[in-house]
Amino acid sequence: MKHVVSISDLSKKxxxxxxxxxxxxxxxxxGKKKSKSLDxxxxxxxxFEPSTRTRLSFETAMQRLGGTCIGFADxxxxxxxxxxxxxxxIKMVAGYADAVVLRHPQEGSAxxxxxxxxxxxxxxxxxxxQHPTQTLLDLFTIxxxxxxxxxxxxxxLGDLRYGRTVHSLSHALxxxxxxxxxxxxxxxxxxxxxxxxxxxxxxxxxxINEVLKDLDVLYVTRIQKERxxxxxxxxxxxxxxxxxxxxxxNAKSNMRILHPLPRVTEISTDVDDTKHAAYFRQAxxxxxxxxxxxxxxxxxxx
Amino acid sequence: MTDNLMRxxxxxxxxxxxxxxxxxxxxxxxxxxxxxxxxxxxxxxHVPSKKNTSKDxxxxxxxxxxxxxxxKLALLSPGAHVNIIRNFVVAEKNxxxxxxxxxxxxxxxxxxxxxxxxxxxxxxxxxxxxDSLNIQCIYCGRKIAEDNIVFI
Numbered sequence: 001m002k003h004v005v006s007i008s009d010l011s012k013k014x015x016x017x018x019x020x021x022x023x024x025x026x027x028x029x030x031g032k033k034k035s036k037s038l039d040x041x042x043x044x045x046x047x048f049e050p051s052t053r054t055r056l057s058f059e060t061a062m063q064r065l066g067g068t069c070i071g072f073a074d075x076x077x078x079x080x081x082x083x084x085x086x087x088x089x090i091k092m093v094a095g096y097a098d099a100v101v102l103r104h105p106q107e108g109s110a111x112x113x114x115x116x117x118x119x120x121x122x123x124x125x126x127x128x129x130q131h132p133t134q135t136l137l138d139l140f141t142i143x144x145x146x147x148x149x150x151x152x153x154x155x156x157l158g159d160l161r162y163g164r165t166v167h168s169l170s171h172a173l174x175x176x177x178x179x180x181x182x183x184x185x186x187x188x189x190x191x192x193x194x195x196x197x198x199x200x201x202x203x204x205x206x207x208i209n210e211v212l213k214d215l216d217v218l219y220v221t222r223i224q225k226e227r228x229x230x231x232x233x234x235x236x237x238x239x240x241x242x243x244x245x246x247x248x249x250n251a252k253s254n255m256r257i258l259h260p261l262p263r264v265t266e267i268s269t270d271v272d273d274t275k276h277a278a279y280f281r282q283a284x285x286x287x288x289x290x291x292x293x294x295x296x297x298x299x300x301x302x
Numbered sequence: 303m304t305d306n307l308m309r310x311x312x313x314x315x316x317x318x319x320x321x322x323x324x325x326x327x328x329x330x331x332x333x334x335x336x337x338x339x340x341x342x343x344x345x346x347x348h349v350p351s352k353k354n355t356s357k358d359x360x361x362x363x364x365x366x367x368x369x370x371x372x373x374k375l376a377l378l379s380p381g382a383h384v385n386i387i388r389n390f391v392v393a394e395k396n397x398x399x400x401x402x403x404x405x406x407x408x409x410x411x412x413x414x415x416x417x418x419x420x421x422x423x424x425x426x427x428x429x430x431x432x433d434s435l436n437i438q439c440i441y442c443g444r445k446i447a448e449d450n451i452v453f454i
Contacts, residue, residue, distance in 0.1 A: 085420055085421050085422065086420055087420065087422070104416075105414075106415065106416045106419050107412060107414055107415050107442035107444075108412075108416040108440075108441025108442035108443070109416040109420075109441075111416075111440060111441045111442075112441055126416075127414055129443065193445060
């Protein structure tokens with residue numbers, strides 16, 4: 001494993017090894033234990049479009065392991081605007097750092113960058129494409145919350161058509177033999193190019209009520225206003241896919257709700273205090289998971 | 303083959319593409335941009351064939367197919383035979399074999415793909431289905447079916 005561009009670059013064994021190491025690093029991620037495993041190493045975070053969670057959790061992960069970070073959170077401060085190509089930029093940054101995290105608005109940018117990077121390149125999200133560390137932290141969270149990663153009925157709700165997190169997660173969960181339940185309006189249903197490649201059992205629903213009582217995990221995504229040609233239609237659809245504590249009375253008592261955040265209205269705040277809410281723990285899990293990945297990619301492990 | 307080649311006059315110099323998938327000849331002429339180049343072209347369609355039930359044949363006079371043209375041909379009709387004719391004799395004979403991947407032969411249909419936005423970027427596609435041609439961009443992962451492939 002040199003670069004991590006897509007979750008499919010990782011074998012089942014490699015995924016499990018990252019999750020295991022992430023669990024061990026949990027106290028370090030919390031700041032309760034100290035680590036110097038990446039002492040003297042430098043991570044470059046190159047963000048050609050804004051992202052708070054991904055960038056900050058990578059920087060926290062690196063610093064918790066004793067490493068340091070360079071980079072930019074906004075391309076306007078770089079030569080990108082002078083017309084520098086991505087390839088030129090990556091070749092330059094790869095000379096300054098031991099690993100590079102790239103977030104870029106165009107699909108395939110991370111693959112192209114990895115072909116031109118001397119040091120490990122991690123995809124921090126490429127347009128509507130891949131975001132493998134999100135998938136790793138989603139898997140880690142499911143494993144932590146449910147104490148297993150197989151044989152679960154995982155529901156995915158909301159925008160399944162454009163949501164890259166649910167696409168990658170579906171592929172990954174299928175590898176681990178789970179059952180997937182896709183819940184969305186017809187206009188935002190899971191695309192066939194995703195379902196064609198899924199090897200496990202899956203089914204589609206229009207309403208959460210049809211399937212809620214059977215779910216072990218419910219992964220909620222945001223329905224974006226800009227996907228709808230008219231506002232009325234958006235309001236109608238969005239209001240039909242809202243999770244609140246009332247609805248959850250029909251759910252299994254140990255059912256867990258995940259969300260990649262930021263959320264808007266799709267999960268009511270009254271859910272936050274229920275035992276079902278796992279999304280804030282999920283957001284934190286980005287740190288130990290990214291620590292484990294950085295250790296494996298730039299050495300210094302143990 | 304000889305019988306079929308005799309259906310129209312043999313050519314002195316040029317290329318005879320034989321064993322083209324039946325009905326595929328016109329698309330090959332279009333994609334390889336063989337028409338209107340000042341050379342005589344003969345297209346035979348649905349010629350009875352021993353190998354398949356029928357096939358198309360293209361004869362191009364005074365012109366030999368380039369490497370990149372042969373590769374495009376391989377995508378459109380894998381198994382086609384390319385015969386280079388010099389002075390009425392078959393000087394070279396190659397079978398167009400479908401490659402595992404193609405570079406700089408087609409454009410990605412995803413406008414937001416880095417290959418369409420980065421200056422100097424190349425395109426590469428993996429061939430993911432040989433029966434009905436389907437290619438996948440190695441960068442953005444977009445899958446493109448044969449009818450939607452835009453050749454460069």
